[in-house]
Amino acid sequence: MVTPGPSAAPTPPASGTTLTPLEEELLRLAGSVPDPELPMVSLAELGVMRGLRLLGPGRVEVELTPTYTGCPALESMATDIERVLHDHGVPEVAVRTVLSPPWTTDAISAEGRRKLAESGIAPPAPRDATAGSPVPVALAVRCPHCGSTETELLSRFSSTACKALRRCAACGEPFDHFKEL
Amino acid sequence: MTAALALGDDALVLSHRLGEWAGRAPVLEEEVALANIALDLLGQARVLLSLADDEDELAYLREERAFRNVQLVEQPNGDFAHTIARQLYFSTYQELLYERLAHGSGPFAPLAAKAVKEVAYHRDHAEHWTLRLGDGTDESHERMRRGLDALWRFTGELFEPVEGCEVEWHTLHDAWLTRITSVLERATLAVPEGPRRGGWAAGAGRQGIHTEPFGRMLAEMQHLHRSHPGATW
Structure with missing residues (x-):
C-alpha cells in the first residue's frame, strides 16, 4: 500500500x-x-x-x-x-x-559526511539501506563522539529541519543526527 | 488556480496552528518538533501559493471567505492529544495525496515529490504519539479518544475532489481509512463512529465556508501585515 x-x-x-x-x-x-x-x-x-x-x-x-x-x-x-x-x-x-x-541526503559528499561526523553530527545513512521508506526506524546510528552504535532516538526533530536528536547509551552524550531524506 | 490555493491554504493554515504551540508545548522536544513540522508546511505553502499568485498578498490580504483550506486544519489546537489527532488525520491524508501527485505530470509534481518525504516524518511523528497516548494511561487514552472523536466529522471533506488534482479520490480515501484503522487498532483505540458526510458532517472549507475559530486565527495571522503594510526588519 x-x-x-x-x-x-x-x-x-x-x-x-x-x-x-x-x-x-x-x-x-x-x-x-x-x-x-x-x-x-x-x-x-x-x-x-x-x-x-x-x-x-x-x-x-x-x-x-x-x-x-x-x-x-x-x-x-x-x-x-x-x-x-x-x-x-x-x-x-x-x-x-x-x-x-x-x-536527498545521498547528495551529501563523502567529504561532507566526514566533516559532519567530525563536528559531532551523525551523518545520514545511504538511502538505499533504508529500503524504500523515507522514515528509517531500525537502523543503528553511530555516536559521533565515542563511536558506539548503542544510541537511542530522543526526538525526530531537532535544532534544524534536517536533523533528529539522539543520545548515546555508551557515553551519555546527546547528539544531532542528519536524518535520511 | 483553485488547486494551488486549496493545497497551499491547507499547508499555510495548519502551519500557523502548529506555530501557536510555540512556548506552550508539554516538553521541549515537542516544542521543537511541532515548530519543525510547521516550518515544513510553511515552505510547502510558499511554493504552492506562489503558483497561484503573490504569496504574501494571498496569505495576508485575503478575507476569510477566499481561503480554500479544509476545515480540519483550521480547528483550534485543543490539548496535545487533540493536536495529535488532527496531525494523524491530516498528515496521513497529505502523504497519500502527495505520493499520487508526485507520480503525476501536473504542476504540483515537483513540490509533491519533495514534500512527500517531509510529510512522511510528520505522519510518523503523529503515529508514534497516537500509539503512546492511546496505549498509555487511562487519562492519555481518554484524551486521545476525545480528540479523534471530536475531529472525525471534519475528515470527510478531505476526500472531496479538488479540481486540477488528477487523483482517484475514492482509492485515496480507502488507503487513508485502512491506514488510520491500523494505527488506531495498534493504539487500542476504536475508529470513531459518526457521520463524515451529509447534514451533520462538517466541511465546506474548499468552497470558502469556514468555522468560527478561523476568523480569529486569521485576525492574528494578518494583523501585523495589515497594520504595517510592507514592513520589514
Whole structure:
C-alpha cells in the first residue's frame, strides 16, 4: 500500500550541457560557500548546487535546490553566493531555486559526511539501506563522539529541519543526527 | 488556480496552528518538533501559493471567505492529544495525496515529490504519539479518544475532489481509512463512529465556508501585515 516516493537520481541534472572552464571556476567558487546553519560543510559538499550558466558577459544564473522545502537558510545561501560571485567580478547574479529532482541526503559528499561526523553530527545513512521508506526506524546510528552504535532516538526533530536528536547509551552524550531524506 | 490555493491554504493554515504551540508545548522536544513540522508546511505553502499568485498578498490580504483550506486544519489546537489527532488525520491524508501527485505530470509534481518525504516524518511523528497516548494511561487514552472523536466529522471533506488534482479520490480515501484503522487498532483505540458526510458532517472549507475559530486565527495571522503594510526588519 505504501508506495515509495519517486527515487530520483542523486546526481545533478547539469542542465544537459557541459560547463565552460569559466563556468566551472564560478561553480567551484559558488559551491565553496559554507552552509549558513552547518558551516563545517560547503554548499557543494551538501549537494545543493544544481548548476551554473553564463547568460552573457557578467551575467550568471545559479541553480540551487533546498534540502527541505521550508529551509530558512535558502535565502542566506543565495545572498552568500551572490556576494562571492560579485567579489569575483560577476556583477549580475541570479539564484534560482529548483525542486526537481528532489534533494536527498545521498547528495551529501563523502567529504561532507566526514566533516559532519567530525563536528559531532551523525551523518545520514545511504538511502538505499533504508529500503524504500523515507522514515528509517531500525537502523543503528553511530555516536559521533565515542563511536558506539548503542544510541537511542530522543526526538525526530531537532535544532534544524534536517536533523533528529539522539543520545548515546555508551557515553551519555546527546547528539544531532542528519536524518535520511 | 483553485488547486494551488486549496493545497497551499491547507499547508499555510495548519502551519500557523502548529506555530501557536510555540512556548506552550508539554516538553521541549515537542516544542521543537511541532515548530519543525510547521516550518515544513510553511515552505510547502510558499511554493504552492506562489503558483497561484503573490504569496504574501494571498496569505495576508485575503478575507476569510477566499481561503480554500479544509476545515480540519483550521480547528483550534485543543490539548496535545487533540493536536495529535488532527496531525494523524491530516498528515496521513497529505502523504497519500502527495505520493499520487508526485507520480503525476501536473504542476504540483515537483513540490509533491519533495514534500512527500517531509510529510512522511510528520505522519510518523503523529503515529508514534497516537500509539503512546492511546496505549498509555487511562487519562492519555481518554484524551486521545476525545480528540479523534471530536475531529472525525471534519475528515470527510478531505476526500472531496479538488479540481486540477488528477487523483482517484475514492482509492485515496480507502488507503487513508485502512491506514488510520491500523494505527488506531495498534493504539487500542476504536475508529470513531459518526457521520463524515451529509447534514451533520462538517466541511465546506474548499468552497470558502469556514468555522468560527478561523476568523480569529486569521485576525492574528494578518494583523501585523495589515497594520504595517510592507514592513520589514
